Amino acid sequence: MTDKIKHHLSDDLLIAYSAGLLNEAFSLMVATHVSLCDTCRAQLESFDAVGGAILEGSGLPDVPQVAMSPDAIDAIFATIDLAPAQETRAARRKDDVLPAPLQDYVGGDLAAVKWRPVGMGVKQAILPTAKGATARLLYIPAGAAVPDHSHNGTELTMVLKGAFSDEYDSFGPGDVETADQDVTHTPVADISEDCICLAVTDAPLKFKGVIPRMLQPFLRI
């Protein structure tokens, strides 16, 4: 699949994910896409490497360090003695449609999704993410259009199965469409197959406290 992906995540999104500044719904989009896309995974890893280099100390003259408490390491060894090494997440089965990060939210593959009709044969399932943005799965019958849906902010839509087209372009498995709030578009599923997508929208994002408000315009989220 990975070679066929034409529409990728923006660097801005990947940087924000790498820096840990994205909200949960958009993080879910990034994690899902990166699970399928080697190009974006490599790009993300290079941003992580920037974070690592800064942690290691290539930034400002003095590497920031704060001494740990003297008994920290003993406390850690005590914790380690209580619990064994952590297991990795079980690999996704080959025929599964939903990548692992989505399955974590759905509680399984497609069969576990609790769809609700939203009209014209289209169904959706809202995923439980933190406030500030919404993530949902969309089920669009072959040949059907997504009913008029308004979004105030940015909406990212990624194809998981099937394909859709709108006035601007066409999107297959793994492709992400980015629609800003000034874009009006009508996605229509290809007639050959029902289309399943992950869509995330920011109901205008509100960063709180120490989370940088200034990155909002920078990230166009």
Added chain:
Amino acid sequence: MLNVREHNSESSALRVPVPMPAFRVVHPLPVGNRALKRKNASSAPKTDPEAPDWVMLIARIRDHQDRAAFARVFQHFAPRVKAFLMKSGADATLAEECAQDVMTTLWRKAHMFDPTRASVATWIFTIARNRRIDMLRRQRRPEPEELTWGPEAEPTQEDVLSLQEESEKLRQAITDLPDAQKELIERAFFGDLSHSEIAAETGLPLGTIKSRIRLALDRLRHAMK
């Protein structure tokens, strides 16, 4: 160089005999790390000759639950992680607790570290960043799928070395950035940018900040070619 150094002066506590760190490797990807493209793996890295071989130490933790190896990693990285968390707004007590969590996670997930895809510093950064999200926002952090291990694909020592060398090159490239760009990149990744702080400190409009970050990343890409 990052060769296994069994005999350096500091290894007396690390006496467990281990083979070369034989981490399993993922299937090679068609795309290399774009910013860290391996152009010339044999070009001499400016590796600090005094720096311990972090990759080997993580292998010792993984294979031998080597506490002395862990202590070395802890000694170097824990104070950096704690500073990172405090920059993000945690007080000293919370940062201490979370930094301990990060180091505990490192021990428990040592088998998941892939030295052909990340340096030890990068790996620790991702663990610390995830802990910070949890600490500050109490949100879940969706993670991509792990790449599936290929049974036949043992990492070559060359792959490990070239990634670690590239990481050192990147570190140097960031060091060489103009101060203004370096500072913004650092703040962006340490997550302590806030609108009012930036405005108060620099008076820069958002557009300028944005373009400086872009410029810095372009420079890094260029430097890595």
